[in-house]
Amino acid sequence: EVQLVESGGGLVQSGGSLKLSCAASGFTFSGSAMHWVRQASGKGLEWVGRISSKPNNYATDYAASVKGRFTISRDDSKNTAYLQMNSLKTEDTAVYYCTREGLTDFDYWGQGTLVTVSS
């Protein structure tokens, strides 16, 4: 069974940093691209970014709203993907989901972790 478990969310001040983790199990993590998607309370889904697998050189893409502030990485030996968030803004407050790319870009989703950025 595919499982994705996000962690690392919490309360941080504007301008601060936070690093989220996504622990994966139930599939060959090293062969899968991974995405991060966020959702502000009562709002829609927003794609954050993607990291490809090793055969594609761990290439990354980011939404314009986070480019230059957020960095996605992965450790295939730990079956874990990461989202490093710097220079956080109040508008980054959201539940952050990690997803596996399979049949679709967002094939399986984790339960999400809440990030709150205070002013």
Add this chain to the structure above:
Amino acid sequence: NFMLTQPHSVSESPGKTVTISCTRSSGSIASNYVQWYQQRPGSSPTTVIYEDYRRPSGVPDRFSGSIDSSSNSASLTISGLKTEDEADYYCQSYDSTNRVFGGGTQLTVL
């Protein structure tokens, strides 16, 4: 970048059929696949349609997807509505490096 526009909400009675539209602002709707995700309250999204019209295993055939190049839009149709279908539905597509979600449609089954 393009946008995907969905109606904010739709409602219909149990047993009826509802269609949710998703209009692409620029570029052809047919140039990149469209997916549809269902998000029930308090839950993470799940895929109900991928590659315009395909259904993942486990998704009932009451759910169907299509695209219409003349209106540059995609549609999700749910027939034989059940109360369990009440949820938010998001369309999604992509271009070379970006993934784009529609704003979501709240489906009420009353």
